[in-house]
Amino acid sequence: MGRLPCCDKGVKKGPWTPEEDIILVSYIQEHGPGNWRAVPTNTGLSRCSKSCRLRWTNYLRPGIKRGNFTKHEEKMIIHLQALLGNRWAAIASYLPQRTDNDIKNYWNTYLKKRVEKLESGSEGSLGNVYNSASKPITRGQWEKRLQTDINMAKKALTEALSPKKMLSLHEPNDNIGSIKPTTPKSVCYASSADNIARLLKGWMKNPPKKASSKSNSIVSTQNSFNNLAGIDTASSEGTPSVGAKGSVEFSETFESLFGYESLDYSSNSEFSPSLSHEASTLCQDERKHDTTSIAEMPFSLLEKWLLDDTKLGADATLF
């Protein structure tokens, strides 16, 4: 049989309206994310399930940070892209407040050009980040280094750290304070986003009892967890300063979600919320052969390693 068309003819396409967003958020607030196929039917939205999921994942989901990327985030993306390639979902798992789409866009429109510029020989602020040696490298050398990186990452994985460190990952960082006012386009939408934020806030404090028993829902909600473990983005949209209030909200959000997630994972002692979903995706291929060691990847160690310029500089000697 042929695949069913993703979307029936007649479904609405193009930008979402605030009204549609509210309908979608209200539905998810009640039923939790997942079972996307049923969303258009149950909500009356003239959107295909994919579109609903995408809208939620990339825009409406709480915990998404918008606005400028910090230097720290840039470094992360560059390192991770070099290490993982265009596996945006995996990369996004290390930037919990960013969506894969956001990172992909940022890479394609900005970072890629900068890296290419650097590779072509011109100097830039990222010169010491990407290749401190600034020496042209052959493909074989690059591959060798990549392999070394992967091996190191694997080693790091096997030396799994405590979940406490994972928690530190989700703490608000310097990025939050640097959120800049959104673009005029976003500002136009801000009032609606605020409304949605209120809905979500309520939802996070009083989450659905059980979104779905399906595994894909678990994955979805864990994605939500990963992202929720940041700031309440929707509420911060258009409000540049987050500060102490933001921390309190974060704390509440985190506790709420932590409790929520722990319901789903309580039956699996090895599967604590400290595990990033995409962290396991990181080594998707390897997982088939070595599930446990990879799946329990601690973020902080890898992050530390990835961002350790000193070490990177030492690694550069491999070239």
Added chain:
DNA sequence: AAGTTATACAACCGCAACGAC
């Protein structure tokens, strides 16, 4: 001020993977 080009980002499309049966 009007037209053109560049940029940013939201959204779409198609494929692959996964789970249920």
Added chain:
DNA sequence: TGTCGTTGCGGTTGTATAACT
């Protein structure tokens, strides 16, 4: 084990806005 339905992911496109001429 194979088929089918659903979801996730990455590439790409479309559109709004900014910057430039």
